[in-house]
Every structure is written in C-alpha cells, then in structure tokens.
Amino acid sequence: MADSGFLTDVKTLRERARQHLERGAVTEGYLANREVVLKLLNEAIATEIVCVLRYRRHYFMASGINAQAVADEFLQHANEEQGHADQIAARIVQLGGAPNLSPDGMLSRSHSEYVEGESLTDMIRENLVAERIAIDSYREMIQYLGNDDPTSRGMLEEILAVEEEHAEDMATLLDRHEQPRYAGSVSLQQTAEESFTKQKEKTP
Numbered sequence: 001m002a003d004s005g006f007l008t009d010v011k012t013l014r015e016r017a018r019q020h021l022e023r024g025a026v027t028e029g030y031l032a033n034r035e036v037v038l039k040l041l042n043e044a045i046a047t048e049i050v051c052v053l054r055y056r057r058h059y060f061m062a063s064g065i066n067a068q069a070v071a072d073e074f075l076q077h078a079n080e081e082q083g084h085a086d087q088i089a090a091r092i093v094q095l096g097g098a099p100n101l102s103p104d105g106m107l108s109r110s111h112s113e114y115v116e117g118e119s120l121t122d123m124i125r126e127n128l129v130a131e132r133i134a135i136d137s138y139r140e141m142i143q144y145l146g147n148d149d150p151t152s153r154g155m156l157e158e159i160l161a162v163e164e165e166h167a168e169d170m171a172t173l174l175d176r177h178e179q180p181r182y183a184g185s186v187s188l189q190q191t192a193e194e195s196f197t198k199q200k201e202k203t204p
C-alpha cells in the first residue's frame with residue numbers, strides 16, 4: 001500500500017472543518033495570503049471591466065469597409081471580459097472578500113489602459129496591447145499563487161488561455177488590416193525609387 005503519511009488524517013480534517021464555520025470556503029488549510037489574493041483579484045476585475053468598456057466603445061465606433069466583422073469580434077470579446085469579471089467577483093466572495101466595482105479609481109486599479117483609438121487599426125492595436133498586458137499580469141498572478149490557492153489559480157489559468165486567444169485574434173485582425181496599406185506604401189516607394197534609378201541610368 002502506498003504511504004499516505006503526507007495526508008492529514010480524517011479525524012483532524014473533520015475537527016478542523018468544524019472550526020471557524022463563518023469563514024465558509026476558506027479553511028485552515030488555505031495557504032495563500034488572503035489579503036494579497038483579494039487585492040490581486042480586485043485588480044483583475046478592474047482590468048477586465050476596463051477591457052469591457054474599451055471593447056464596447058470600439059464595437060460602437062468601428063466603421064468603414066469590412067468593419068462589421070471586426071466590430072462583431074470586439075463585441076464578443078467585451079462579453080467574454082464581462083464573464084471573466086463575474087467569475088473573479090464570485091471567487092472573491094467565496095474567499096470572504098467583496099468585489100470592488102466602484103468606478104472611483106477603477107482605471108488606476110486596472111493593469112490595462114483605456115485607449116479609444118481613432119482608426120479601426122488603432123483600435124485593434126490598442127486591444128492587442130491590452131490583451132498582452134492582461135496575459136503578463138495573469139501569468140504573474142498564477143506564478144505567485146503557486147500551490148497555495150489551487151482554485152483561484154485554476155480560474156486564472158482558464159482566463160489566461162482565453163486572453164491568449166483574444167490576443168491572437170487581434171494580431172490576426174491587425175495583420176489583415178495593416179498589410180494592404182503597408183504593402184501598398186512600400187510598393188509605391190519602390191516604384192518611385194526604381195524609376196529614379198532608371199532615370200539616373202539614362203542620364204549621361
């Protein structure tokens with residue numbers, strides 16, 4: 001039989017569970033620093049809400065040829081970010097905290113920025129930047145939690161995977177919307193240079 005000496009015996013587990021019932025899901029075995037975790041999760045909520053607002057603004061402001069497909073993508077992301085904020089808020093409550101949804105200071109608690117952007121390409125680029133910030137900050141939170149709070153960690157890992165998809169979506173859109181203009185300007189410049197060189201060759 002495998003040695004199970006590293007597990008807490010059932011009697012102790014049962015006794016511990018009966019103590020501090022007011023702490024709900026937070027048992028004595030909770031190893032993380034609850035205050036720090038609640039602060040990080042509240043920053044994550046602010047990050048998500050700022051992303052919801054930015055994507056929604058972009059959804060309504062996206063205009064021009066081929067803007068509809070991009071706008072639909074913005075809306076889908078806005079709704080998914082809202083879902084993330086809700087998931088995180090529920091986890092905060094489970095940990096005995098309170099989600100901070102106050103608009104006061106929301107932007108300074110958020111890791112990502114709220115940039116409106118002028119053109120469709122600007123909007124896509126700003127969303128890509130925000131997603132890359134979210135990816136790095138979630139990755140750091142996951143590393144910080146380690147094995148001390150597997151539930152919060154698992155939730156953040158799921159969210160991180162979605163942010164990575166979002167970033168990829170934005171990178172693909174940026175590529176699609178930037179390429180023709182860029183390629184066009186390069187070929188125009190090349191044409192100008194070529195004709196200049198030809199002109200010089202002709203000149204005695």
Ligand SMILES: [Fe+2]
Nearest residue numbers: 048080081084
């Ligand atoms: Fe999100």
Ligand SMILES: [Fe+2]
Nearest residue numbers: 131162163166
């Ligand atoms: Fe995202």
